Amino acid sequence: MKQVSLCMIGFGNVGQAFARLITRKKDELEQRYGLNLIVTGIATARHGKAIDAGGIRLSVALRTMQRGASLDLLSQQPAPQDMLEFIAACPADVLLENSPVNHHTGEPAAAHIRAALRQGMHAVTANKGPVAHHYQELSSLAASVGRRFLFESAVMDGAPIFSLFRGPLPAAELIGFRGILNSCTNLLLEMMEQGKTFEEAIEYGRSIGITETDPSADVDGWDAAIKVAALSTVLLGIPLKPQEVQREGIRGLTQKQIAAARKAGQRWKLVCTARRRGSQLIEASVKPQQVGPDSPLFAVNGTSSFVQFQMDTLPGLGILESDPGPETTAYGLLADIINALRGQ
């Protein structure tokens, strides 16, 4: 049995789902993987910070968050307010970085990951920012210290995308991909197909917690663009910043256009595409497109997402994730931890 200690930055929906997941899977992790996962640090921006070298009681941490109390109460030693000092003070084998995404720089998440790797931790994140903006640097750093930088949950939650290309698809050359990578806009477009205005759809999205208070990251295509950048950088091997993606959101789409498409048996989708020729990207875009029933994108409903990869060896391998939630993202983090520890 190997005890592995985790330092968690961020303890929102995903962090809490992760805490519940490893609690539920405790026996399975011990029996199948010989792992005893403990959380030695949790740092939040607004709900306090705790360090306990013996392992924070996750049930207590979850209850504390539910009651809106501060995690400070759980700390067994002074927990530095500065995040980099917190990481330095936290005795851990793996950093779980789940701070909010910064679409334009990937910071401060990248700084947290850099610090953790330099301290000899593996770094696992659901945050797209450091992947799109700092992949080369962070994976080189990880390799140089014999640790891993993994980020399965950064695109399509817990669906295996990056690990698919690390393992099951050897000697396959990726030429391009096409998909629906932003759940929020996919739901909004569906609401508009059902007759809602854009504003009503946004309001509905907010009521079920899918749409942010400021919906611009989703509706203007930034979330989709950063995912295109991450996939291009990591899987196509062509570094690309979200700012370089040809980006058009869904604000320009009228209810009339959507109704007309529907009448013609078509649907508007926010489609992500990238294609390369040799080492040159010939397309990297996020834009609304009409798709017909002959397209695998047609039946991607609600908050589901989908990507189809074109390879020299497989002309069209599609991955669909239906009904994602914080639990699926949390699972991607757990898969990364196990794969980092077993070297996959």
Place this chain on the structure above:
Amino acid sequence: MKQVSLCMIGFGNVGQAFARLITRKKDELEQRYGLNLIVTGIATARHGKAIDAGGIRLSVALRTMQRGASLDLLSQQPAPQDMLEFIAACPADVLLENSPVNHHTGEPAAAHIRAALRQGMHAVTANKGPVAHHYQELSSLAASVGRRFLFESAVMDGAPIFSLFRGPLPAAELIGFRGILNSCTNLLLEMMEQGKTFEEAIEYGRSIGITETDPSADVDGWDAAIKVAALSTVLLGIPLKPQEVQREGIRGLTQKQIAAARKAGQRWKLVCTARRRGSQLIEASVKPQQVGPDSPLFAVNGTSSFVQFQMDTLPGLGILESDPGPETTAYGLLADIINALRGQ
């Protein structure tokens, strides 16, 4: 650089596509994986057999097949007519078993694999028979001799299904799956939607090489059933024979039913399903079902196939393979060889 020699049983469309694939990928395999693959034996039922310990010239073997000549001419030593004796005489590190499927027993493919493993070869196959009928025995045997028994191409050609669960999806508990696993019937149903009778559809399928002379394995659901059995046995961990799958083919479907569904915005699909509760299968079936546009099965067109997995950690992970052919099956064999050699 590691030289790895292959013994190929069967050299039809898939075997020949494999020979072209490893010829095209020679440099990539050397540079990325340090592998030099050579074929030291090819055995066919009706086009001769050849053994060459130094490596058969694949371009010559391909030309020989195209001209309908016998591979016997290429043999550098007497090649035994009996397949088991052939395997014993062939100096090889990996057996590639691509003989025709036997839906009811999995033989003689299983005997070939058994013999190869006992000789210390890895065994790789696109043949569903030995997987559905002999998985436990053959994988135990492989483990006992420190070799691998891999069969990625047995279900959905080269799409990564089995390797997905070996690597990227640790600590995920599979509860069930639902999909379209037989390409031929999917194409036939589409032809019938376009107004063709069952007989005309079969005729068209034959003209493009999708439908066998005797189409019963496809249209009566045997091919789908053996895939359900393979997935249940390997991924759900519940041994199941194709004969135990509740099986209904597409012969009973009338053009009238298909037209009526189409008018109602629905499509008939041959749907494969398996679900378990604990260690009990509560469903394992192949049957025609109507699906609507809200289902990911709706847009599975032509010879594409699709499966959606339900796990405790991911509620709906779908894998779509579009436009498969002998090349995609050949790629699955190559992926298995690389993964066997690198222990993934």
